[in-house]
Amino acid sequence: MHDSRSLPTFAAGAVDVPYVIQGMDELVSRDTVWEEHSHPTHELLWNLRGASSATTGSRTWTITPLVGLWVPAGVVHSGRMPAGTWYRAAQFGLHAAPPLAQEPVAVEITPLLALLLDRLDDGALPTASRTLTEQMVLDVLAPSPHELFVQRPRGDLLRPIATALTEDPADQRGLTDWAVLLDVSPRTITRAFRAETGLSFARWQAVLRAQRAILLLAQGIAVEQVAEQVGYRSASAFGAAFRRTTGTTPARYRPA
Structure with missing residues (x-):
């Protein structure tokens, strides 16, 4: 048995968000399936622990602590996570974050990128520090040379x-x-x-x-x-x- 989650399907920019980058994380306790959905923002997915998969069209991508997945706003995708996976997701507002790519692409989660994204989770971070950190994230964010997907x-x-x-x-x-x-x-x-x-x-x-x-x-x-x-x-x-x-x-x- 697994948990099945449904999320809405949004076109790119359908919701005007007030942030540049906003993150969340979750430790899933059961095998979990995300049905097809899309976000009004760009999304970066990666794991703190475990490996999972995401499917976009006929491609199934592997997501790990080393390699994440950039999903452009409005791109329909689904996902699967085994129990015990600790995943993170960061949403990037369209108004301030240019797309890394027009299609889904693997992203190398370097120690520096992970540290910067962790810093943005600090709710007490001063505005000037948050702005600088967001700029640094956008600067170091880059496609990975080690993307791993299966084209079905x-x-x-x-x-x-x-x-x-x-x-x-x-x-x-x-x-x-x-x-x-x-x-x-x-x-x-x-x-x-x-x-x-x-x-x-x-x-x-x-x-x-x-x-x-x-x-x-x-x-x-x-x-x-x-x-x-x-x-x-x-x-x-x-x-x-x-x-x-x-x-x-x-x-x-x-x-x-």
Whole structure:
């Protein structure tokens, strides 16, 4: 069972807010699903603890303490959080905060950015200090080179592959196996994956596995167990694939 939350859908700028940046945080005690919604403000999502996901259109993004997600005002999105996730959200008023990007984009949560956003939570912060801190946040806010999202294929040909691997990332069927099952050539599947996701089948599968692995690692599951659950025969093979995909090691996503 999980909690389901519904929020309204707003167009960008539909509500005139008096702030530049306003934050909140919550520790969710149960698995929680946010139904599709949108905000009149830009939103930055990241976690203080745990890993979660957000979906915009056909893309599902991974959100962690290291990498957050910028969602422009008016963009419809939904989210999922396992129990125990401690998340933060900062709303950026359109009148004072230029959009970081026109589309959702990953944001690196550097120690400096986290410190500045924490400072804005101080209700006693003098106006001049708040204004300076907000300006610094806007200055250091930048897209991350390590964004991790899965582009879900939309076409009928790839749908059974995407469904099977999403349900079980450890599925060992390769390109040739799927070609036989779907009665097409491996080249046809390869072309379809590149056309719909921008990635090869192998690369798409590696990203999907890394995304699932991060969710498991954030729950404190041992690296060896995570490797097995996402389809690798050894922790070393998993570690190498994970580094190629994310640019860092699995250990960085385990609880401190």
